[in-house]
Amino acid sequence: MNELQVTRVKIAAHHPFNSNQKRKRSGPLTDTQSECCDLCGQQKKLQASGELHICSTCKNIFSQVKNHPEKIKTIWCELYDEPILPRHKRPAIKDEGEVPEVMDGKRYRTVDRENNKWYLSISEVDGQPVEVFASTAFDRDNELQSRISNLTTITRLISLILRHLFLGEGLTLEKCLKQIQRSSRQRDDLPDMLYGVLSRYSEQQINEPDKQQQSNQS
Ligand SMILES: [Zn+2]
16 A cells, blocks of 8 residues: 555545535534534534524524514615515415415506596505506407507516515516417417517427417407
8 A cells, every 4th residue: 555545544534524424414413513514515613503504604694684684685685686585474476376366456447648448457465566457448449459469468467577576476488478478369469479589588388278278268
């Protein structure tokens, strides 16, 4: 055995953990131990904080998050464009299927510049807007179908943004595409064309049955 091999054997024998042991902790740490911190990954003396085993530096961060969530929320919003600590402790929804079945709402009657009467309806959760609908008689409208599909695109996309802002629903290109696709009423109307070009940027295939189901219902 040459000198190099001897050195290697010594390191292996004295190293307290191999990589497998590091991942499997037999239980909660009762005393401080030297291991890799769950947050910063540095090998330091660790303490248990909830389910994490973290170093004293990270323990300070943990305490800040626990005791001053409003500060963390402010910092988070500056760094990341996504909701944190949803209002009223309401868990974030995954998609529009999870909005409450019964919601409060307000309906606003208004008149546009061409003197058409409109009803704008806002659904609310905890006083926050989460969904919009708009309806009008389209009395003198020659291009009814395309106007309705454009209107539907606007309200569906606004509703998606509102659910993101107030219910914590994540925003993805696929969700935008799904709403645009469902707004289409005829082949080659504006939403259909937008869907066609934007879906080129999507890795997921949006399933066609949605659109067929929609047109059957309407
Ligand atoms: Zn740490």
